[in-house]
Amino acid sequence: MTPLRLIPIGSMNPGVMEYLALVLPESTGLTCVRAPWVINYTEAYLNERGQYHSTRLLDMIQVQADGARASGPCLGVTELDLAVPILTFLFGEARLQGRFAVVSAHRLHQAFYGLPGNSSLLLNRVEKESLHELGHLAGLRHCRLSSCVMAFSTSVEQVDLKEAAFCDRCLPVFEAWVQGWQNRP
Amino acid sequence: MTTPIRILVVDDEFSVRDSLQAWFRDSGYETEVAASGKEALAKMGRQRFDIFLLDIKMAGMDGLELQETIKEHQENPIIIFMTAYASVDTAVRALKQGAFDYVTKPIDPEELERLVRNAAERRLLQKENLSLKVQLEELTPFKDIIGESQPIQDVVELIKNVAPTDTTVLIRGESGTGKELVARAIHAASPRRFMPFVTVNCGALPEGLLESELFGHEQGAFTGAQFRHKGKFELADGGTLFLDEIGDVSLKTQTDLLRVLQEREITRLGGTKPIKVDFRLIAATNCDLEARVAEKSFREDVYYRLNVFPIVLPSLRGRAGDIPMLAGYFLQKYARKMNRPIRGISASAMALLSQHSWPGNVRELENSIERAVIFCKGDELLPEHLPIHRSAASEASSGLPLSEVEKIHIQRVLAETGGNISKSARVLGIDRATLYNKIKRYGLFVRE
Numbered sequence: 067m068t069p070l071r072l073i074p075i076g077s078m079n080p081g082v083m084e085y086l087a088l089v090l091p092e093s094t095g096l097t098c099v100r101a102p103w104v105i106n107y108t109e110a111y112l113n114e115r116g117q118y119h120s121t122r123l124l125d126m127i128q129v130q131a132d133g134a135r136a137s138g139p140c141l142g143v144t145e146l147d148l149a150v151p152i153l154t155f156l157f158g159e160a161r162l163q164g165r166f167a168v169v170s171a172h173r174l175h176q177a178f179y180g181l182p183g184n185s186s187l188l189l190n191r192v193e194k195e196s197l198h199e200l201g202h203l204a205g206l207r208h209c210r211l212s213s214c215v216m217a218f219s220t221s222v223e224q225v226d227l228k229e230a231a232f233c234d235r236c237l238p239v240f241e242a243w244v245q246g247w248q249n250r251p
Numbered sequence: 252m253t254t255p256i257r258i259l260v261v262d263d264e265f266s267v268r269d270s271l272q273a274w275f276r277d278s279g280y281e282t283e284v285a286a287s288g289k290e291a292l293a294k295m296g297r298q299r300f301d302i303f304l305l306d307i308k309m310a311g312m313d314g315l316e317l318q319e320t321i322k323e324h325q326e327n328p329i330i331i332f333m334t335a336y337a338s339v340d341t342a343v344r345a346l347k348q349g350a351f352d353y354v355t356k357p358i359d360p361e362e363l364e365r366l367v368r369n370a371a372e373r374r375l376l377q378k379e380n381l382s383l384k385v386q387l388e389e390l391t392p393f394k395d396i397i398g399e400s401q402p403i404q405d406v407v408e409l410i411k412n413v414a415p416t417d418t419t420v421l422i423r424g425e426s427g428t429g430k431e432l433v434a435r436a437i438h439a440a441s442p443r444r445f446m447p448f449v450t451v452n453c454g455a456l457p458e459g460l461l462e463s464e465l466f467g468h469e470q471g472a473f474t475g476a477q478f479r480h481k482g483k484f485e486l487a488d489g490g491t492l493f494l495d496e497i498g499d500v501s502l503k504t505q506t507d508l509l510r511v512l513q514e515r516e517i518t519r520l521g522g523t524k525p526i527k528v529d530f531r532l533i534a535a536t537n538c539d540l541e542a543r544v545a546e547k548s549f550r551e552d553v554y555y556r557l558n559v560f561p562i563v564l565p566s567l568r569g570r571a572g573d574i575p576m577l578a579g580y581f582l583q584k585y586a587r588k589m590n591r592p593i594r595g596i597s598a599s600a601m602a603l604l605s606q607h608s609w610p611g612n613v614r615e616l617e618n619s620i621e622r623a624v625i626f627c628k629g630d631e632l633l634p635e636h637l638p639i640h641r642s643a644a645s646e647a648s649s650g651l652p653l654s655e656v657e658k659i660h661i662q663r664v665l666a667e668t669g670g671n672i673s674k675s676a677r678v679l680g681i682d683r684a685t686l687y688n689k690i691k692r693y694g695l696f697v698r699e
């Protein structure tokens with residue numbers, strides 16, 4: 067089975083990585099391994115914005131994956147604040163039907179909104195956004211059901227409305243994608 | 252399905268075209284890009300677009316000129332301008348010349364999403380597109396409500412009648428009888444189904460956080476409020492707001508609620524301008540509201556605003572005939588979810604299920620079956636897999652502090668599920684992140 071690789075980018079709360087490594091295999095059916103790749107994220111820094119260019123991070127993950135001859139899906143996980151020049155921020159980015167995705171916890175913390183910290187809520191949000199980006203890798207687009215993990219969210223409040231699961235329509239597509247990787251050596 | 256909305260993005264910067272194309276594509280719009288007015292016109296010669304997203308400042312033909320040319324080619328084009336802060340004046344001029352709206356660069360994703368959604372809706376109206384209606388009819392919102400007994404069929408009938416309206420619904424019933432399930436079914440069968448269904452568990456809201464949770468706050472409303480936060484009322488805009496455990500709210504909160512229900516507008520904490528909110532209200536409770544009104548712990552005016560269309564859910568005892576069907580349904584659901592080849596429920600196990608009084612109603616039955624599926628190693632559920640049989644699992648736990656009991660219990664469930672977080676969390680009735688945090692707190696094992 068080809069595993070899903072989790073790549074911490076920058077300094078990452080070990081609890082978040084550990085949690086993802088524990089639950090993603092259960093919720094996706096893919097095995098997960100942590101890839102100790104060094105992503106030189108400072109090269110993705112957007113000077114005037116104080117944020118990081120997420121598309122460039124995807125390119126960097128790809129370079130590392132190619133170097134390591136890793137053929138499976140790769141998910142970067144970071145605390146960095148992600149953006150692209152035209153958009154003020156992103157929770158994550160993925161190449162539709164590609165292999166590379168990145169998700170950021172930066173704006174998923176309650177503290178970012180001036181609210182008391184809540185680590186369970188944070189983990190739930192990171193998990194949902196991770197599944198969402200993996201869904202894009204599987205070729206899924208945004209779902210109109212606000213409870214489906216593929217619903218589009220531009221705010222944490224919308225993230226909280228979603229479940230950490232695909233709806234009946236999205237699930238078969240995702241499962242087929244997972245099976246594709248399970249059947250690979 | 253009918254043709255999707257087609258967007259043309261015109262900008263001379265590659266990174267803008269690239270990012271926005273990917274962004275719209277993920278949302279299911281068909282998107283083309285052009286690096287100049289000339290290229291845009293060439294693309295328009297080959298296909299029609301519904302929405303145009305134009306950069307104002309471009310070398311050669313700028314956005315305003317392009318707008319004029321597009322209008323010559325096509326009737327009622329929907330044009331959105333992208334502009335730097337410095338050229339907002341120009342954008343305002345564009346609006347006067349008939350543009351749909353403008354956004355400033357860099358674009359707030361939430362604003363872009365709203366704008367494009369509004370534009371798409373306007374377009375669909377123009378085309379009198381029926382795709383939405385078609386999609387609605389594909390859904391079968393009542394198939395999740397299991398039961399053939401008269402009491403539950405009566406409930407389904409009520410739901411069917413009230414769903415298409417905007418009427419406030421009050422759902423009564425014991426805990427676990429399916430109040431939230433029914434609320435979701437009403438939403439799913441209503442014209443609001445593709446807008447959010449927002450749940451507020453009024454019983455669980457800590458008084459201090461309540462206001463910010465319900466009403467949201469503006470940036471800088473209090474120390475630490477670096478960013479604005481949307482409240483649940485706002486989040487439910489266009490959709491359905493489900494106020495669960497409504498009987499538990501304090502008088503102070505009832506007063507706040509009443510105002511929102513009357514005015515249908517809210518003001519964020521630290522904010523000044525009221526925001527209109529449009530939601531369909533569904534409330535639920537398992538307490539005797541009439542008694543609360545009599546003893547003055549529940550406001551009568553709030554009660555009348557809620558009790559417009561009451562639906563009373565039967566207890567599981569009151570429809571015991573549905574137990575085999577429900578048990579079979581949950582067995583199938585969890586056997587499939589956990590990949591277990593379980594064929595059925597043995598006659599003696601079914602007898603046990605049918606005799607039980609189910610004080611926790613359908614939720615208790617569902618949990619029992621789920622748990623049984625986890626523990627069942629064979630191809631048939633037997634009485635010994637059922638928790639109603641294996642009572643008093645905590646023989647030795649009396650006299651221990653609560654946290655110690657919790658720790659021991661979690662440890663036992665983890666051992667029983669082979670360390671599976673998802674299964675353990677389901678058995679324990681908590682979410683996985685909460686379980687993970689408890690595992691950490693108690694220093695229990697973590698499988699790698």
Ligand SMILES: Nc1ncnc2c1ncn2[C@@H]1O[C@H](COP(=O)(O)OP(=O)(O)O)[C@@H](O)[C@H]1O
Pocket residue numbers: 395396397398403424425426427428429430431432433613614617
């Ligand atoms: N008629 C029913 N058919 C199938 N499942 C049901 C039914 N009624 C309740 N359930 C299930 O039982 C559980 C508890 O229901 P819920 O709506 O949360 O109850 P309540 O809000 O009244 O406490 C849910 O998982 C729900 O799906």
Ligand SMILES: [Mg+2]
Pocket residue numbers: 427430431495
């Ligand atoms: Mg409930």
Ligand SMILES: [Zn+2]
Pocket residue numbers: 198202208218277
């Ligand atoms: Zn997405």
Ligand SMILES: [Zn+2]
Pocket residue numbers: 209210211214215216217232233234235236237
């Ligand atoms: Zn979906």
